[in-house]
Amino acid sequence: EARREAEVANRAKDEFLAIVSHELRTPLNAILGWAGMLRTGKLDHETYARALEVVERNAKAQAQLIEDILDVSRIISGKFRLNIQQVNLESVVAAAIDAVRPAANAKGIRLDARVEARAGPLPGDPDRLQQVIWNLLANSVKFTPDEGRIEVRVSRVNAHAQIAVEDTGQGISRDFLPYVFDRFLQADGSFTRRHGGLGLGLALVRHLVEMHGGMVKAESEGEGRGAVFTVTLPLRGGESLKRGGLDPSPPSGGAVEALSSDSEESRALRGLQALVVDDDYETREMLKTLLGQHGLQVSTCGSAGEALDLLKQDESEGLDVLVSDIAMPGRDGYSFLGDVRALGARGGRLLPAIALTAHVRAEDRARALAAGYQMFVSKPVEASELLSAIAAVTGRGPV
Numbered sequence: 001e002a003r004r005e006a007e008v009a010n011r012a013k014d015e016f017l018a019i020v021s022h023e024l025r026t027p028l029n030a031i032l033g034w035a036g037m038l039r040t041g042k043l044d045h046e047t048y049a050r051a052l053e054v055v056e057r058n059a060k061a062q063a064q065l066i067e068d069i070l071d072v073s074r075i076i077s078g079k080f081r082l083n084i085q086q087v088n089l090e091s092v093v094a095a096a097i098d099a100v101r102p103a104a105n106a107k108g109i110r111l112d113a114r115v116e117a118r119a120g121p122l123p124g125d126p127d128r129l130q131q132v133i134w135n136l137l138a139n140s141v142k143f144t145p146d147e148g149r150i151e152v153r154v155s156r157v158n159a160h161a162q163i164a165v166e167d168t169g170q171g172i173s174r175d176f177l178p179y180v181f182d183r184f185l186q187a188d189g190s191f192t193r194r195h196g197g198l199g200l201g202l203a204l205v206r207h208l209v210e211m212h213g214g215m216v217k218a219e220s221e222g223e224g225r226g227a228v229f230t231v232t233l234p235l236r237g238g239e240s241l242k243r244g245g246l247d248p249s250p251p252s253g254g255a256v257e258a259l260s261s262d263s264e265e266s267r268a269l270r271g272l273q274a275l276v277v278d279d280d281y282e283t284r285e286m287l288k289t290l291l292g293q294h295g296l297q298v299s300t301c302g303s304a305g306e307a308l309d310l311l312k313q314d315e316s317e318g319l320d321v322l323v324s325d326i327a328m329p330g331r332d333g334y335s336f337l338g339d340v341r342a343l344g345a346r347g348g349r350l351l352p353a354i355a356l357t358a359h360v361r362a363e364d365r366a367r368a369l370a371a372g373y374q375m376f377v378s379k380p381v382e383a384s385e386l387l388s389a390i391a392a393v394t395g396r397g398p399v
Contacts, residue, residue, distance in 0.1 A: 018359060018361060020065075020069070021358060021359065021360060021361075022327060022357075022358040022359055023065055023358075024062060024065060024066075024358075025358035025360070025378070025379040025380055026280060026283070026358050026379060027058035027059070027061045027062040027065075028058075028062060028379070028380040029280075029283055029286070029358065029379040029380040029381055030054055030055070030058045030280075030282045030283055030286050031054075031055050031058050031059055031062070031380070032380040032381075032382075033283075033286040033287070033290055033380065033381060033383075034051040034054050034055050034286055035055060036290075036383055037051060037286075037289060037290060037293065038051055038052070038055075040293070042293065043289075047289065054282050054285075054286070058282065068200045068201065068204060069200065071200075071204055071207075072200055072203060072204060072207070075204075075207045075211075080207075080211070082124070082125040082128060082211060082212070083125045083127070083128075084123055084124065084125060085123070085124075085125075085126065086121045086122070086123060087120065087121055087122055087123070087124045087125075087126045087129055088120055088121050088126075089115065089119055089120040089121070089122065089129075089154055089161060089163070090115045090117070090120070090154070092126055092129050092130045092133065093113060093115055093133055093152060093154055093163070094113070095130050096130050096133035096134040096137055097111060097113055097137065097152065099134050099137075100134060100137045100138055100141055103138070103141050104141050104150065107141065107144070107145075107146045107147075107148070108146050108147045108148075109141060109144055109146070109147070109148045109149065109150060110148070110149045110150070111137075111149075111150050111152075112149070112150070112151045112152070113151070113152040113153075113154075114151070114152070114153050114154070115152075115153075115154040116154060116155045116156055118156050119154045119155055119156040119161045119162070120154075120161055120235070122161050122233055122234070122235045122236075123236070124212050124233065125212075128208050128211075128212075129208075129212070129233075131204070131208065132204075132205050132208050132209060132231060133152070133163065133165070133231075135201040135202065135204060135205050136165040136202075136205060136229050136231075137150065137152070137165060138201065139201055139202060139229075140165055140167035140169060140227070140229075143167070143169040143170050143227075144167045144168060144169035144170075145168075145169065145170070148167065148168040148169060149167070149168045150165065150166070150167045150168075151164075151165075151166045151167075152164070152165050153166070156235070157232070159234065159235055159236065160214075160232050160233060160234055160235060161232070161233045161235055162230060162231070162232050162233075163230070163231040163232075163233070164228055164229070164230045164231075165228070165229045165230075166226065166227070166228040166229075167226050167227055167228075168226045169226055169227060170223060170224060171220045171221065171222055171223045171224050171225045171226050171227055172218060172220040172222075172223070172227050173222065173223050174222060177218060177220060180202055180218045181202050181203055181205070181206040181216070181218070182203065202218075202229075205229075205231075209231050209233070212233055212234075213233070213234050214231060214232050214233035214234060215231075215232050216229065216230065216231045216232070217229070217230050218230075267295070268391060268396045269294055269295055269296055269387060269390060269391060269394075269396055270294070270295030270296070271295060271296075271297070272295075272296045272297070272320040272321060272390070272394060272396070273296070273297045273298075273299075273318050273319050273320050273321075274291055274296050274297070274298050274299070274319075274320065274321045274322075274323060274390070275298075275299050275300075275301065275307065275310070275311075275319055275321070275322050275323070276288060276291070276298060276299070276300045276301070276323045276324075277300075277301045277302075277303075277304065277306075277307045277322070277323070277324040277325060277328075277333075277336070278300075278302070278324070278325040278328070278356070279302055279303060279325060279328045279329055280325070281302065283325070283379075284300040284301075284302065285300075287300070287323065287356075287381075287386075288300050290383055290386075291386075291390075294383075294387060296390075303328060303329070303330060303331070304324075304328055304330065304331035304332075304333070304335070304336035304339070305330065305331060307324075307336065307340075308336070308339055308340070308343070311340060311343055312343065319351060320352070320394050321351070321352045321353070321354065321390050321393060321394050322337075322340065322351050322352065322353040322354070323353075323354045323356050323386075323390075324336060324337065324353065324354070324355060324356065324373075325356060325357055326355055326357035326359055326364070326368065327357065327358070327359060333355060333357070333368070333371075333373075334367065334368070334371040337353055337371050337372050337373060338371065338372070340353070341372055352374055352393035352394055353372065353373045353374060353393070354373060354374065354375045354376075354377055354386075354389050354390065354393060355368040355371075355373040355375070355376045355377065356377045356378075356379065356381060356386070357376075357377075357378065357379060358378070358379040360378040360379075364376075374392075374393045375389040375392060375393055377389050
């Protein structure tokens with residue numbers, strides 16, 4: 001039994017590390033891709049401004065992912081400390097709501113709050129308590145469909161403050177509910193999962209709440225029926241909490257080589273027609289601009305289904321190469337290529353295909369090649385590597 005539990009834990013960690021790799025490489029792909037094009041100095045004013053915006057947004061997203069990982073590491077190793085002071089829960093909740101409001105507004109989600117004045121103040125770390133509420137709200141926004149509703153309630157129950165975040169989202173299955181706060185588990189860790197992220201947010205919530213002497217629980221009536229997360233914190237007892245603080249170390253960056261659009265390899269690719277399939281909008285736009293700068297005519301699709309519809313309409317006529325992501329919602333890149341190959345067999349034509357993915361384990365590469373991709377390129381993509389792969393599979397360069 002102990003061996004079985006250890007094997008399950010190891011598999012969960014392996015899956016988590018694969019997700020970490022994917023989630024870190026995805027924003028890095030957009031950052032390095034646009035940075036390389038910025039260095040060429042050939043972008044018009046509008047595209048230049050958009051590139052800077054994309055780089056900044058993805059850098060912030062990556063920094064937050066790294067901070068979540070470091071926070072969990074500090075907690076596990078016992079090096080995490082709280083900066084204890086008297087906390088006004090109303091201001092902390094308001095700040096957390098303001099932070100997630102743009103994401104909620106983008107989905108048309110109604111965000112309400114009810115705060116009892118007598119539910120505080122309480123001893124705690126204001127930044128970390130805001131992080132707790134922000135993580136719960138961000139989780140609800142992620143899993144609540146458009147035009148849904150999220151409510152935050154703060155009340156006093158005897159000698160405790162109680163914070164409840166209730167949503168009308170997709171809910172939590174009965175089987176997964178006991179594991180919702182575990183570090184290395186996600187309800188959906190497959191290549192076709194619809195929601196990104198590391199799955200560390202709720203684990204951090206539990207750790208931070210427990211360090212404040214409180215507790216957190218999750219309730220749901222099942223899938224499709226929403227969820228309620230309730231945090232209970234003592235209104236007294238700050239002396240027993242750990243004091244001190246840690247300054248997070250900023251992530252280091254790197255540079256990327258710019259590739260001339262006048263190179264021999266680039267000239268050989270001019271006029272090729274490429275189809276890029278990726279569920280990440282910014283990755284699609286970056287690749288379209290990058291390949292377009294080197295003379296390719298590029299079409300983009302955000303899903304396998306959309307790409308198949310396009311291929312059926314055009315029957316692949318004139319298309320020279322397919323560049324496809326692997327991890328996509330609904331249908332992954334493996335099954336997608338199988339459908340493309342079946343479509344091509346009826347037309348008597350084999351479309352050259354390149355797998356472009358943030359899943360970079362040896363087994364991922366082997367599976368992609370076995371599925372029928374001629375080349376495997378990892379994210380973040382380097383322009384020279386992708387162009388060389390296109391040249392190889394289209395016969396415009398060395399294999």
